[in-house]
Amino acid sequence: MAGNTGRTVSRFINFSVEDDTDTMREIPVSDISIVGVVYEEQDMTAFQDAVKGSLAGMPDAPIEISGPFDNSAVATASASGVVPALSGSHTVLSGINGRLHPLGLDVQFGVRETYTAGEPQFGITATATSGYICTSYTVGSDLMYNAKFVLFPGSSLPAWGIALEAAS
Amino acid sequence: MAGRTLPRFTRVYVDGYDMSGYARTIGPLGWEFEPVDLTAQMGDEVKGYLPGHPTIGPGTLNVVFETDSDSSTAAHHVLGTQNDDRVVLVAIGDRAAPIAGNPAYMGEFLQLGYQAEVDGGAVVANVPFGPWEGSSLTAYGQPWGTLAHALAASDSDGSDSDDFIDGGSSDATAFGGYMVWHVTAGNGTATITMEHSTTTNDSDAAAIGGLTTGEINCDSTVQTGLAVTTVKTTSINQYTKWNISMNSATTVTFALGFVRGRY
Numbered sequence: 392m393a394g395n396t397g398r399t400v401s402r403f404i405n406f407s408v409e410d411d412t413d414t415m416r417e418i419p420v421s422d423i424s425i426v427g428v429v430y431e432e433q434d435m436t437a438f439q440d441a442v443k444g445s446l447a448g449m450p451d452a453p454i455e456i457s458g459p460f461d462n463s464a465v466a467t468a469s470a471s472g473v474v475p476a477l478s479g480s481h482t483v484l485s486g487i488n489g490r491l492h493p494l495g496l497d498v499q500f501g502v503r504e505t506y507t508a509g510e511p512q513f514g515i516t517a518t519a520t521s522g523y524i525c526t527s528y529t530v531g532s533d534l535m536y537n538a539k540f541v542l543f544p545g546s547s548l549p550a551w552g553i554a555l556e557a558a559s
Numbered sequence: 560m561a562g563r564t565l566p567r568f569t570r571v572y573v574d575g576y577d578m579s580g581y582a583r584t585i586g587p588l589g590w591e592f593e594p595v596d597l598t599a600q601m602g603d604e605v606k607g608y609l610p611g612h613p614t615i616g617p618g619t620l621n622v623v624f625e626t627d628s629d630s631s632t633a634a635h636h637v638l639g640t641q642n643d644d645r646v647v648l649v650a651i652g653d654r655a656a657p658i659a660g661n662p663a664y665m666g667e668f669l670q671l672g673y674q675a676e677v678d679g680g681a682v683v684a685n686v687p688f689g690p691w692e693g694s695s696l697t698a699y700g701q702p703w704g705t706l707a708h709a710l711a712a713s714d715s716d717g718s719d720s721d722d723f724i725d726g727g728s729s730d731a732t733a734f735g736g737y738m739v740w741h742v743t744a745g746n747g748t749a750t751i752t753m754e755h756s757t758t759t760n761d762s763d764a765a766a767i768g769g770l771t772t773g774e775i776n777c778d779s780t781v782q783t784g785l786a787v788t789t790v791k792t793t794s795i796n797q798y799t800k801w802n803i804s805m806n807s808a809t810t811v812t813f814a815l816g817f818v819r820g821r822y
C-alpha cells in the first residue's frame with residue numbers, strides 16, 4: 392500500500408468539495424467536525440431483559456467545517472501526493488450553499504505527509520443521486536466561515552477509503 | 560489581490576450611512592438553509608436532506624457609542640431607532656479598503672434592538688439584526704454578491720469599460736438579481752443603474768431591467784434602497800457594471816452592491 396502508516400497531525404488533513412461547475416476544489420479549513428458515519432441507537436429493551444439492548448437505526452454523516460474567509464480564484468485540485476492547491480473558500484461555498492445537486496466531498500487524512508493515495512480518507516464520489524449538499528454558509532465577524540454539509544436524499548453511504556473522491 | 564483578509568478591511572453601510580467609522584464587528588453574516596429530513600428509511604442507505612427555507616441575516620453590528628453635534632450621522636443617531644427595517648451592505652476588502660468586485664453581503668433586514676453596554680471600559684452599542692424584513696421579501700434566497708461601486712464620489716455621467724465585473728462564466732444567468740445602494744452625499748438629482756454585457760466594451764452595455772434607483776434627490780436626505788430585476792427570470796450576461804445619469808446633480812457619493820441570482 393502506498394503512503395505512510397501510523398499516527399498523524401491535523402496539518403496533513405485536506406478537504407475538497409465539488410463546486411458549482413461540478414469540479415472538485417480544495418478549500419482552506421482550520422476546523423472540522425467529527426468525520427464518519429454514526430447510526431441512530433434504537434433501544435429494543437423489554438422489561439424482561441437482563442440488560443439494555445439496542446439495534447442500529449438509520450446512519451447519518453453530517454460534516455461541519457470552518458476556516459478563513461478567502462475569495463481567491465478556483466484552482467485545480469491537487470493529485471495524490473501533491474501539496475493542496477487551495478481555491479477560495481468564499482468562491483466555492485457561496486456557489487454551492489443551497490444548491491440542489493449532490494456534491495462530491497473528500498476529507499483526506501495524510502499520514503505525516505501530504506495526502507497520498509493509500510492513506511485514509513472519508514467521503515463520497517458524487518453521482519446524479521448521491522453526494523452531499525451544503526445547507527449553511529456563515530461568515531463570522533472575525534472573517535472565519537462556518538459551513539455544514541448533509542447527504543442528499545437517497546444517497547449511498549459515504550465511506551472510509553484510500554483513494555481520492557471525484558465530482559459528478 | 561484576492562485571498563484571505565482581516566476584519567479591519569470590512570466596511571458597513573446602513574440606510575445610506577457609512578457606519579464603518581463606528582463599527583467594531585459585524586456578524587455572523589448568516590446564510591443557513593433548514594435541512595429537511597427526507598429519509599425513506601425502508602429504502603435509503605443513509606439519512607438524506609434537502610435545503611428548506613434559508614435564514615439570512617447579518618448578525619449583530621457592534622459599534623462605539625457615539626453622538627455628534629447635529630444629531631445626524633453618528634452611530635447613536637442612525638441606529639438608535641430599533642424595530643425598523645434597514646438596508647445593509649457589508650463589503651469585504653482584500654487586505655485593503657473594498658473596491659469594486661470584492662465580496663459583499665446585502666439585503667433589507669429588521670433591526671431588532673439598540674443596546675448600550677460597557678466593554679472593557681469602553682461604552683459601545685450592540686445592534687442585532689433579524690432575518691430578511693418580512694414586508695420586503697424578495698425572491699432571492701442568497702445574500703452574497705459583489706461590490707459594484709465602492710463608496711466614492713462620482714462627478715460625471717456614466718461608467719466605462721474598466722468598471723465591468725466578470726461574472727465568471729460566459730453563459731448568461733437566468734435568475735435575475737438585485738442591487739442595494741447607499742447614497743451618502745450629493746447635490747441634486749441622479750439615477751443609478753446596473754448594466755450588463757457579453758463583452759467588456761462599454762458600448763455594448765445595456766440596462767438590466769428593474770435595477771435602477773429611479774431619479775433620486777441626493778441633496779436633501781440620504782438615499783438608500785434595494786431594487787430587484789423586473790422578473791426573477793431576467794437574463795444577466797457575464798459582465799456587469801454600475802452606471803449613473805446625472806440629472807441636476809454634479810456630484811454623488813454612493814456605494815452600490817449587486818447580487819446575481821444563481822437559482
